[in-house]
Amino acid sequence: MLMVSQTESETFLSNASPMLDIVSRERQKSLMLRTWILSGLFFMVLPGTLLGFSNLMAISTSHGASPLPAAWMQGHGHAQVFGWIGSFILGIGFYSQPNKARSGAWLPRLCFILWTLGVALRWFTSIYGWQWKIMLPVSAGMELAAYMLFLKSASGHKRETQPGAEKVKMPIWMVIVLVSTAGLFAAIAFNFVECVNLAMRGAEPAFPHALDQRYLLLLGWGVLVPVVWGFSARWLPSFLGTVHPNEEWTRLALALDISGVVCGLAGWSGVATVLLASGTAAMAWALQLARKPHAPAKVQSIHPSFTWFIRIAYVWLMVAGSMSIWAAHADVHGGIWGASRHALTVGFAATMVFSIGPRILPHFGGVQAIFSKRLMFLSLLLLQIGCTLRVSSEPLAYEGLLPLAWKVLPVSGMLELSAVLLFATNMALTFLLGHSAFAVHNQSQRTCA
Numbered sequence: 001m002l003m004v005s006q007t008e009s010e011t012f013l014s015n016a017s018p019m020l021d022i023v024s025r026e027r028q029k030s031l032m033l034r035t036w037i038l039s040g041l042f043f044m045v046l047p048g049t050l051l052g053f054s055n056l057m058a059i060s061t062s063h064g065a066s067p068l069p070a071a072w073m074q075g076h077g078h079a080q081v082f083g084w085i086g087s088f089i090l091g092i093g094f095y096s097q098p099n100k101a102r103s104g105a106w107l108p109r110l111c112f113i114l115w116t117l118g119v120a121l122r123w124f125t126s127i128y129g130w131q132w133k134i135m136l137p138v139s140a141g142m143e144l145a146a147y148m149l150f151l152k153s154a155s156g157h158k159r160e161t162q163p164g165a166e167k168v169k170m171p172i173w174m175v176i177v178l179v180s181t182a183g184l185f186a187a188i189a190f191n192f193v194e195c196v197n198l199a200m201r202g203a204e205p206a207f208p209h210a211l212d213q214r215y216l217l218l219l220g221w222g223v224l225v226p227v228v229w230g231f232s233a234r235w236l237p238s239f240l241g242t243v244h245p246n247e248e249w250t251r252l253a254l255a256l257d258i259s260g261v262v263c264g265l266a267g268w269s270g271v272a273t274v275l276l277a278s279g280t281a282a283m284a285w286a287l288q289l290a291r292k293p294h295a296p297a298k299v300q301s302i303h304p305s306f307t308w309f310i311r312i313a314y315v316w317l318m319v320a321g322s323m324s325i326w327a328a329h330a331d332v333h334g335g336i337w338g339a340s341r342h343a344l345t346v347g348f349a350a351t352m353v354f355s356i357g358p359r360i361l362p363h364f365g366g367v368q369a370i371f372s373k374r375l376m377f378l379s380l381l382l383l384q385i386g387c388t389l390r391v392s393s394e395p396l397a398y399e400g401l402l403p404l405a406w407k408v409l410p411v412s413g414m415l416e417l418s419a420v421l422l423f424a425t426n427m428a429l430t431f432l433l434g435h436s437a438f439a440v441h442n443q444s445q446r447t448c449a
Helices: 001-061 070-096 104-130 133-160 172-201 209-240 247-265 269-287 307-330 335-364 373-398 405-433 437-448
Strands: none
Touching: 001 070, 001 104, 001 247, 001 335, 070 104, 070 133, 070 172, 070 209, 070 335, 104 133, 133 172, 172 209, 172 247, 172 405, 209 247, 209 269, 209 307, 209 335, 247 269, 269 307, 307 335, 307 373, 335 405, 373 405
């Protein structure tokens, strides 16, 4: 009986070993994702939102952006898009790739180091200007090298899965994700080339205004919008209980968005804004968010208001598109353009991150649930109030239509800052204090053994 028992035990351990290896690798990937997310939260709060709030206070005091260094404004935007959203994208991208024992964890770790140092160096250089003719190209080069490592890892996965497999039509959400990947590469390459050019010929560590406006167009409509659209097409039907996106309308929306970005980069702002606004309407129709859901929404472990805030985010996207048309024909001092971009980045992109993030990031990071549902709701509510005040008051203040609106801008900034701090605190506590799903799995394995 003893020999039989020992043999059975050895057989069990032999069969369980591959499963334990898989769990171990999944745990390592989840820990790496947590690192990416916590880094993104840092850039969102400190170099991003706090710097942006400081800039807004200075603008409100002087009733204009002219006394403020352009490098400070650009450093704030870079930290938000690359440091926050970019870190989230890369972290989720690495997590989504299958385990590969031969590659180990060196590639995502090296990518993380290069990316984080590059973004931090860009922010530091934009604020303090120390040796900026050297530091700007170095920071941009680090970001480009990090993204090339990410693409190398993703392309390696593609080569391994395609040979011998039947050709299957690529789902539309994956097409959008590939477009957003190309858009992010274009933005990173654009930034590198212009940072080198600026170091060789520039007089200050900031892009010229006309160039910066095109760069912002690429970041907003060429990166943020396709990224969110791809995630929406992939996850919203399941999360909201809605039907799958209409593929024809989705492809039309994507084509309009790409065409609008190309026209904008070419300097045809009037045509570009019409195309972009049309694309937002087409995508809202494709997702069919206004239709009655055919199944209950999946709101386990998150606040049930999640479903409403998702729809509000797409309202903000259509507001951003509509205001861009207005700005192309009537903007004089930058207030309408600024309000349009704020509706896009905060109203649309940030609302989607604040809504979907608590739903998917804890699961990906190996945590069972968000730390606090109430903090999730409060952060979303404050974000909507702050964004509404900012988008409505910025054109009135900048364009000289209502001087009282200058007093509203700091209030909007304070509300949005509070929302960001609540979201970051909630997510950080989720990863630092949350109950790990892997702990439950490991305990069950020990019990079986």
